[in-house]
Amino acid sequence: MIFSKLDAATYPFISLASRLVKELEESLGLNAILSPDSEVLRRSVERIREAVYSRATSVYKRDLEVEVLSHPVALILIKHMNNKRLVNVYAEAEKNRVLANLLKESQEKLATLAIDGFNWHVKREGDFLFVRFDDYLKTSVNMLDAYWKLVNRRLVKGYVELSRRDFSRLLAEAYRTRILEKVNQVEDVQVPSTLKSVIEELEREFQGVLPKVDVSATYVGEYVPSAFPACILKLLEEAEQGKNLSHMARFTLATFLLSIGKTPEELLDLFRKMPDFDESKTLYHLRHIAGEIGSRKKYTPPSCATLRTFGLCVANDELCQKVKHPLTYYSKKLKSLKRGELGKRAK
Amino acid sequence: MGKELNNEGFVKKMFKKYYAEWEGEPPKDFNRREFAFVISRKGEMIRHKAFEEWGEVREFLRKNSPLHVYYSSAYYAQPSASDMDAKEWMGADLIFDIDVDHIYTPCKERHDRWTCLDCNTSGRGMPPEACPKCSSKRVEVKTWFCEGCLEVAKEETTKLVEDFLIQDFNFSPREISIVFSGRRGFHVHVESDVVKELDQRARREIVDYVRGTGLVVQNGKRRVLAPPLNAGGWPGRLAKGVYELLNAGDIEGLLNLRRGSKVEEVLKAIVKGLEESRDYWPLEGLARKIWFKAVEKVIVRKRCEVDERVTTDIKRLIRMPGTLHGGTGLIAAKVHLKDLESFDPYVHAVAFVKGEIKVKVLNMPEITFLNQTWGPYNDEVVELPIGLAVYLICSENAIVVGEGDENA
Ligand code: SF4
Ligand SMILES: [Zn+2]
Numbered sequence A: 001m002i003f004s005k006l007d008a009a010t011y012p013f014i015s016l017a018s019r020l021v022k023e024l025e026e027s028l029g030l031n032a033i034l035s036p037d038s039e040v041l042r043r044s045v046e047r048i049r050e051a052v053y054s055r056a057t058s059v060y061k062r063d064l065e066v067e068v069l070s071h072p073v074a075l076i077l078i079k080h081m082n083n084k085r086l087v088n089v090y091a092e093a094e095k096n097r098v099l100a101n102l103l104k105e106s107q108e109k110l111a112t113l114a115i116d117g118f119n120w121h122v123k124r125e126g127d128f129l130f131v132r133f134d135d136y137l138k139t140s141v142n143m144l145d146a147y148w149k150l151v152n153r154r155l156v157k158g159y160v161e162l163s164r165r166d167f168s169r170l171l172a173e174a175y176r177t178r179i180l181e182k183v184n185q186v187e188d189v190q191v192p193s194t195l196k197s198v199i200e201e202l203e204r205e206f207q208g209v210l211p212k213v214d215v216s217a218t219y220v221g222e223y224v225p226s227a228f229p230a231c232i233l234k235l236l237e238e239a240e241q242g243k244n245l246s247h248m249a250r251f252t253l254a255t256f257l258l259s260i261g262k263t264p265e266e267l268l269d270l271f272r273k274m275p276d277f278d279e280s281k282t283l284y285h286l287r288h289i290a291g292e293i294g295s296r297k298k299y300t301p302p303s304c305a306t307l308r309t310f311g312l313c314v315a316n317d318e319l320c321q322k323v324k325h326p327l328t329y330y331s332k333k334l335k336s337l338k339r340g341e342l343g344k345r346a347k
Numbered sequence B: 001m002g003k004e005l006n007n008e009g010f011v012k013k014m015f016k017k018y019y020a021e022w023e024g025e026p027p028k029d030f031n032r033r034e035f036a037f038v039i040s041r042k043g044e045m046i047r048h049k050a051f052e053e054w055g056e057v058r059e060f061l062r063k064n065s066p067l068h069v070y071y072s073s074a075y076y077a078q079p080s081a082s083d084m085d086a087k088e089w090m091g092a093d094l095i096f097d098i099d100v101d102h103i104y105t106p107c108k109e110r111h112d113r114w115t116c117l118d119c120n121t122s123g124r125g126m127p128p129e130a131c132p133k134c135s136s137k138r139v140e141v142k143t144w145f146c147e148g149c150l151e152v153a154k155e156e157t158t159k160l161v162e163d164f165l166i167q168d169f170n171f172s173p174r175e176i177s178i179v180f181s182g183r184r185g186f187h188v189h190v191e192s193d194v195v196k197e198l199d200q201r202a203r204r205e206i207v208d209y210v211r212g213t214g215l216v217v218q219n220g221k222r223r224v225l226a227p228p229l230n231a232g233g234w235p236g237r238l239a240k241g242v243y244e245l246l247n248a249g250d251i252e253g254l255l256n257l258r259r260g261s262k263v264e265e266v267l268k269a270i271v272k273g274l275e276e277s278r279d280y281w282p283l284e285g286l287a288r289k290i291w292f293k294a295v296e297k298v299i300v301r302k303r304c305e306v307d308e309r310v311t312t313d314i315k316r317l318i319r320m321p322g323t324l325h326g327g328t329g330l331i332a333a334k335v336h337l338k339d340l341e342s343f344d345p346y347v348h349a350v351a352f353v354k355g356e357i358k359v360k361v362l363n364m365p366e367i368t369f370l371n372q373t374w375g376p377y378n379d380e381v382v383e384l385p386i387g388l389a390v391y392l393i394c395s396e397n398a399i400v401v402g403e404g405d406e407n408a
């Protein structure tokens, strides 16, 4: 299967897209691409605005070369704005756009896109696509819903069986993750000074639209369940099993996960299993405690003392004795995991 | 010759003897791994050792005859760097730990004891998390590994390797090694490029899979969609498990159901449904209820009790196969899957098979060692095969009283 320019514009993760970007960059020159009156720059800004205002980007079909270039340029702009929330919003919007397109593709095309873009090991059989479990896990770990847990999938001879729809969702999520990695990687490109004013203008524009993130907390943005305290792990497990959690339990779980960088949208899937789940109500509550709407107060999880009173504390290790707050537990544990405290853990 | 030896000296001497002729089998890419050793009982663990040649490892063991030898499951660019970040992690084996310490076995009521170090309260069986009398967490345990424990450990290991690692994950038997832990269980090492670079989160998913953690069976409020027998992964495992369960006797007793024609009818319908369905099929009412009850039982039966902390730790130190366990004097012996059923640690993991020695046994239940039954002993001096003596001394259940004729 041979990819077209339209494919490269639609799916920025395929090899043809990066090849085109490289060729165009060489023939046009970075300065021309980033000049204030460049069509690419205009489209890149538009792309970011689409993400912010409508949570999904579009594909600009009039000039496919402009479209292909606009994605990496958008990433450069976003990198310079240095706003974590904006990165997440853009990545999410791109994912939504790609997903909508993937859902229209044939089984064969889906497989080819995944192999070319992400080196997945893919097999096709009947109505299903099969992804090797290691490729599956690298992406599925970002999907909180129990539905995506490996234990709930059909794993046959090392391959995970997926419907076309689920395959598309997994692929779109892999793309989202790649954008986040890319933004962290993009080296500090020296941008022309004219671009600086564009960036500043966008920053001003988005200020009221995007909620401020709490940058003081060191643990923000790292989702490492193995560093969660037992109380949170237990709640997470119960939520995934669809147990009916008390109000306090839900509040604790939600505030904890939001504090470490999950978005309300991402948490939605987690609460979907609750017997009394109501999508719009839950999202409203989540966004409220995330400080996105309403009083704009970002709630933090209750302290260990409070959790003990509510019977939610299941302290089971030494670290629990030393901390007074589940978030402190998490950041301490995370640090020690990174330091790799091995001596005590020899088996 | 009547020369008095203390316990540590005796153990050291025996370990030296073992390592004098030790050849060992180099683990995959051993020069990319960190090695760690405990040389003496009171000594600290020596860490961040790395070796370029296998001969150097043998040399080190010959010289120091350590009580414990570990290597890292991880591969590093700089295995000898003492700072974990400077080591530069390159990947890690996938490790599973099946340890009877963490698995309930009924025989523990007979042979395991715990004592609270603060108030001296004691009891039998699995130790409590904290002392029931004074809530102290300083609880000391005295454990034994009996045939019952061994059977449980083997069963879990077989399930892990055959049902999960080979059948579901498709690892080749060549990539899997089973190793007796040297004490009360087995370690399973998977050396495969497919898993080498997986991070902690991905490994947690694997361990959750094996343990059946997070398995969602409650789909739908009024009806449940039951998987067909031929489904892959857990769905198929559950279907097959329920099928086996319903075909076994006394199903009402097992599932705590009231016997009756209605129940009988529904049970038959489920069995028939399982036999005929090629795809997910709906169950409602009583059938749905019975299904859930059965599935609960099946999960417990089919899941595998591995220690999740070991598998999710990508920088773990693990006992090196072929070396001695300082707490038992037994060999952490590799066991082929086909030999697992007949594996007996008190025969196949014994390092010292020749000679007898007199020791004072403080406490020992009846033990079959090298196919001969010994004990029980309580505070008495007895002549024992030297391997058993080493075992008791290493585990602090006996003390040396004199030099035996272990050279015989
Ligand atoms: S002590 Fe705190 S962190 Fe630990 S389990 Fe209890 S509430 Fe959670
Ligand atoms: Zn006590």
Ligand SMILES: [Zn+2]
Pocket: B105, B107, B108, B111, B144, B145, B146, B147, B148, B149, B150
């Ligand atoms: Zn036992």
